[in-house]
Amino acid sequence: MLDICISNGWLDSAISTVILLQQIIQGRWYWDHPLMCLPALIDHSIDGIGPYLTIPQLQAQYDIDKKDRKLNQQETTKIVKEITSCTILDEREAKQVIDALCHWPILSIKSTFLQNGLMECPVNLDNLNAQPIVLQPYKRYKLRLKIQMLGPNKNNTQAYAPRFHKEKTASWIIFIGDKEKNKIHGFTKCSPIESFRDVRINFISPSMPGNYTLSVFILSDSYLGIDQEYAIRCKVQN
Template identity: 25%
Template sequence: NGWLSLALLAMEVSQMVTQGLWERDSMLLQLPHFTKELAKRCQENPGKNIETIFDLVEMEDDERRELLQMSDSQLLDIARFCNRFPNIDMAYEVLDGENVAAGENITLQVTLERDLDGRTEVGPVDALRYPKAKEEGWWLVVGDTKSNQLLAIKRVSLQRKAKVKLDFTAPADTGKKSYTLYFMCDSYLGCDQEYSFTVDVKDAAAFDEED
């Protein structure tokens, strides 16, 4: 099927609706007290362009203060948002990846761990333009970008840690096959992750001979 690009678009639309922004807008406009003019100034910052929440977090305090030109209370609001913005480490592996036969199941195991920065739990989404409280959610997706195939999809709720398995079927033809793993947020722009991986699909007859 050709559902991959459509599914990813739907996830991106969910982010845009929650934050009240278009994809072309600066991700920095999710932050409190930010204007388009300030976002532009950040993007043109001498030395290093500040385009994402993570870019802003990595700045030295005095440099950030000078760039933003905000009051202490406004800077505190910015800090609160940045502390709650999802910062998630992700690792993955194809289980028994050396023994994948054509037409058989492939299992991808994904490990997720959130940096809570001293917090004990994940609060509601920070969304200035959204009319009600919303809990953060995620999707894990495996796709074949060449054929636009959506091969596996799973909804994930993540507090601190999670281990998730995604199953999909190897193609009937053998050889090295390229896939993409997506980790998509439903609420924030700029925290999605994307990884490419390959699986060497072997002739099922070879495994029968070994048996």
């Protein structure tokens, strides 16, 4: 189904298909609260932790994204106390939440470059005040992303999916597309990432001259709530 969407350039349908896959792997609905993917959490506990928090925000709140090793006993105990003080979870359940947070992947884009043959120039992602990059109409380019995995589980590619009873590695799907026109301009399937990876995405620039905002979508094939989206301003001219 995903291949059909990609071959026809249907951006919305392709993203919806990936989200469907995420729901199957995690055994949750996309519209559920994102923290419901964590073990032992119910609505009441989520209200205590933070009703508007996502899993990446909760990882940042507990500084898990800054750890390059397993949490020690002191760090674990500190977080357990924080969780049990604001929820009805007991110590064992709080440790299950911490274990899941440490397993949930943390993907960071360190740098981005546009490649045109042997030429390469840096690209500012999501800086709408930056000068637009200039592209020629209907020409093939490459976007190079330097990706870094963070956190204590950065070298583990096994998906954390307790409701999916088969082994699954966590891969990534990246689209470059135009949301306004619902069109895919480029895509790649990225195998599981350990620590660092340079990822190159081939894409074709829009065929008509004008100003565009192309979106870069970095989607997990296994996890809900950690997808990333960036905007790139482009000016297509002859």
